[in-house]
Amino acid sequence: MTYSLNSLQCGEREALDCRGSEIFCWAFTQEENLKWQPPPDNTVRGGRGSFSRLLSTAALAPQICVVGSGPAGFYTAQHLLKHHRLARVDIYEKLPVPFGLVRFGVAPDHPEVKNVINTFTQTAHSDRCAYYGNVTIGKDVMVKELQRAYHAVVLSYGAEDNRILGIPGENLSGVYSARAFVGWYNGLPENRDLKPDLSSETAVVLGQGNVALDVARVLLSPLDILRKTDITEGSLAAIACSKVKRVWLVGRRGPLQVAFTIKELREMINLPGTRPLLDPADFTGLGDVIKDIPRPRKRLTELMIKSAREKPGEKEAALWASATKEWGLKFQRSPLEVLPATDGKQARGIRMAVTRLEGSGESARAVPTGEVEELECGLILSSIGYRSLPLDSSIPFDPKLGIIPNSLGRVQGAPGLYCSGWVKRGPTGVIITTMNDSFDTAQSVLEDLQTGVLNLSNSKEGFKSVRSILHSRGVHPVTFSDWEKIDAAEVARGKLAGKPREKIVDPQEMLQLISH
């Protein structure tokens, strides 16, 4: 008997067995049952250098693609490339430019958080990795087509939408999602024409997470700080004309349930030109409650209590006395209705239910007491969570949880399909959470390659077949070196303005720059 693997053949008593990414050579004899015979060097036909030919045989290299080029996509790719010597990973992105929320979500005054772009750039430069921007999966190419081209498809496309309040008046002028507001000042193309109305003195942010603190901080930061960041020129100009002097962050529950973290809270407390408005009554008795709780929640609460109840030090007192802007936390207030101005089109205030808490800690629930309160404001930003959307009708999606049903990153009922990041777990967490989660998913893919669940003997063409699909549909992918041209242009423009970059917010302009 002879066996063959692609175009290679081996001798009668030897066989090549490809399992996952490993090549076994086994020999058997009929007369000596347990004897193993190592094959002589010229046994595998193809002659000298046959092993190096095996290495370069494309059929043995797993072809993997990742949908989404934010932290989840890049960390998944990184882990796959590092732990598999042959795997090829292609990263698809619907925008021309990569990096997802690192570029469009992280606040302009948090440039260190964006350093992770250097790690991702290294991954993109790997010779087994390719980036293809300006390709919308679910429109330009379907997931099923990707599955035909690749051994594994990883969905890492995050959460592009936001949860809605579901209250009357939500669509009045002056009401925006924090997600859109962040997109606006960060140059996300779809939000560039937001034109938020910043003409009222008081703004209300619904939600008490880090995004809520980010928008409050951007609204109240001294212009001298903002103008040195990569905030877009257009939004900086609008903020320069802003009348907003006071921002309330309103939460349904209490201080023990705030979702923001200590670094961001500290930053807010120390924001130049501002003073915090924290009601000491909101923190009565909390000192005892927090004695034995986990350290992160304890330290965060202690900071709030200290800022609310303790007399400020000399330096702080002076800063707060000269402050022209202020921000505060309101607890146990649940939005009922956005109230219209007399023209019926503008928001003029918000009506809220006063709540009490049932239960404690993370699982405490806010229950209306019957009491109601109104707060005058002309700008309302709802910061109650991002939300994923289904990409393609062929992919399982849980609309209630807003995630793709999965087990350890393996999409349920869909072999060969995986997910990582917010679309897998829900839209919370910082870089490290997404990093660990993406490594987890990559681990599942590697295991499946190892055990043969992903069958490498089915050879896949990878980008070769996707390229012809895109070509036939008139779609021109943007490569990583194209992005580097856009990057260089942004940095050059930024230099003229004393900023790290001036983001290009029009995708057409980006494409023209690279002559697409």
Added chain:
Amino acid sequence: MAAPVAAGGGTVTRRLLLGAAGGLRLRPARGFRTAGGLQVEDETCTAEPAGDVVNVVFIDRSGRRIPVQGRVGEDVLRLAQRHDIELEGACEASLACSTCHVYVSQELLDKLPVPDEREEDMLDLAPQLQENSRLGCQIILTKELEGAEFTLPKITRNFYVDGHVPKPH
């Protein structure tokens, strides 16, 4: 590594000739040889910093002990990355993430300077935070740290602090 497999009347044994999954097979960490003599070089090659040698040990995420030579003045994150140990530094040592989280021994904890408030703030976000947690980028090697051990947390499959799972409310 022989796995006898019954095949009809005879028995077959297999030998792994060429494995490609790093860390899971019999292969040296850097480069490997095939029977055909093909060698693959490891690409990462960073210059060694100056300063006296400090011998320390990393315990990686699979529990493997990896002794390495560091230099006085070097930080533990950089040291790990120089030796291809899987410690990430997303924010590049600017106290804006917790990806370089490591555990140190109690005795070592007592020798190290007290962490900056900013380091404590970032540690608060590290999954599986323990009393002996520190950020690798903030630990600067001195002669006193000779023999120190740095353990990488087992991060996968459990990435919420204290097993927390956010509940909708």
